[in-house]
Amino acid sequence: MNAAIDNHWYPVAMISGIDAPRETLLLGKKISLGRDGGACWVKDATGTELPTVERFGHLWTSPGQPNRDLFTIPEADSPGRRLVDVGSVKVKCSPLRAVENFLDIAHFPFVHTDILGAEPHTEVDRYDVKIREEVDEVWATKVKFYQPQAAKSAAGGITTEYMYRVPAPTCSVLYKTCPPRPGEWDIITLFVQPLTDEWCEVWPWMALYDDDSTMSEMVSFQQLIFMQDRSILENQLPRKLPLDPGMEVPTQADMTSVAYRRWLKKIGYTYGAQLVAA
Amino acid sequence: MILYDYVLSASCYKVRLMAALLGTPLTLRAVNFHPGREHKSPEMLALNPKGTLPILTDGDTVLTDSADILRHLTADHPEWRSTDDDRWLAFASALNASLGLARLHDVIGYDADIDKARAAGVAALRTLEAHLTEQRFDGLIFLTGSKPTIADIACFPNIALAPDGGVSLDPYPSVRLWMRAIRSLPGFIEMPGIHRLHELAHPV
């Protein structure tokens, strides 16, 4: 039992995908989940019911006693957005590596070539990062990057503005320039279920303004992007995320990941982290 | 021609890749295979009672087997055909139950005897490596000769995506050179898990 790890909310299923009861892993321990009539339930290995929250199309639970409610994304409730259940992909890497990759833009030209980035537009300008103490979240703002096809709804290359938010250790929310509606933000999230400290199930979810694409097209686009990342994530050494400086070399473009690692250390979130240089 | 397509499907990628290499335009219809199981929807079952992807429609013709689709696309392209193709099209089909299944298991949680699927995948890789090595002794790089055919395109996706299912490609040098030759073809397109060659882009 480690309160700093157990007292968080974790995604464990897409609500629309729950039919028969099933087992999964959370933080290396077996849990079961299902639905009785309208309400979803989650139980630990001893059959004890765990707390649940149904939000963002997903079922969330906690093996501990969360000392605050699951975060909210008020912008996602505004009318006209389409809510996209992307489904899940399993990845053999630390859940923290999966989140950190989501916070990174410098890989776009090489991993998401001609979609989220392309040479020679590789430069990452300075942006703002801070740990917002009042809400205990990591935020990066004024992140700008040239993108050949920023979204399914984008017609051509644009300089996209991003804001990244880390509201929980294994979750991130991206607010991104919305091609059809300048002035609004598309919302793309990465909810990561730590199966173990080196294996995770990733549940992307989106709230987009896009009146033209089919739901299947939007799902495909996001799965394409995440599967490009998966081949990176399964080949980083070590699989765990090093929190101590020295093991890996950040640059100015990595300010978000530096802040994320610092914040994880501050709140004592060590599941999936490597603390001593191997 | 309309391809009912799933972006992460190795078999759909065979069709997209073949069309791209031929310069044949395809209209893509995204099908939400995962998590939506849209390939089992009444509309899709009406088109293909087997409930599988890919599906290619060309006028009134509906094709649901990827080997048939490759033959259809290359009907007027004899340079993409060899008399040895059939053996490798069958080999490619069998990969769905080994490397392909291991990948679906590891990525989206399909039920599988994973050890058995991976072992069959390793056996297939050894067969392919032995054949491609023999080809190289004769100065040939592709499965049936010095030029690629539908045999290469059919085998390439599940082989190149083997690491997605936990099967390493590290010990197969001839397979690696063959994959590189395919990735170097004019008009090549990638899919997630298969990076394009960045070697020549924008030298600094």
Added chain:
Amino acid sequence: MDWIAVGLKEDVPPGFVIPSRIADTELAVWCSPSGTYHAWSDRCPHRGMRLSHGFVRGETLACIYHGWQYNEAGSCHYIPAHPKLTPPDTICVPTYRCIEAGGVIWVSLTETDTPLPALGGRRTVRSLPVSMSAPDLAAHFGAAGFTTIAVVSDHDVLLAVQPCTDGECMIHALAAPDADRSAVSHWLEDLRATLERVPA
């Protein structure tokens, strides 16, 4: 451990990078466009990505994740996210001794005065993985070590053995210059089948 074969020259042409390993040391082995072979730690110092997934551009090896380029000494010389920055000398990849001789790429993880193994004028045939440890394979042939093992056969075969894991090794096979390579390849497949039937 002195020189270990990690691949064959014809399998790693100029502009190519491959993953390899010597026991627990994972390697990116690459050949520059000018034909020089390198064996590096298979890990980009930036975010730990395997460099063997990267690409050779000019006389550099670049990481696939963020495109960081490393020159032939293993020092980072270009970071695409910061094109105007001259990277500090401290960003470098551990490198190992690597020499191509006789068509075989040899690596030593430590400084060594040991001469490269003699190949007796044989030519390379192919590499293949065997589900058996390198020491067990040497023991099977009654050889003192596994760096090279001469095998009495019709083809005058020499096996250069690369230890990979406890249950896997790679055999890099050479044979008499006039040997039929296809015949040797079949002989190797049969040898592997025999070796893998030996109970551990």
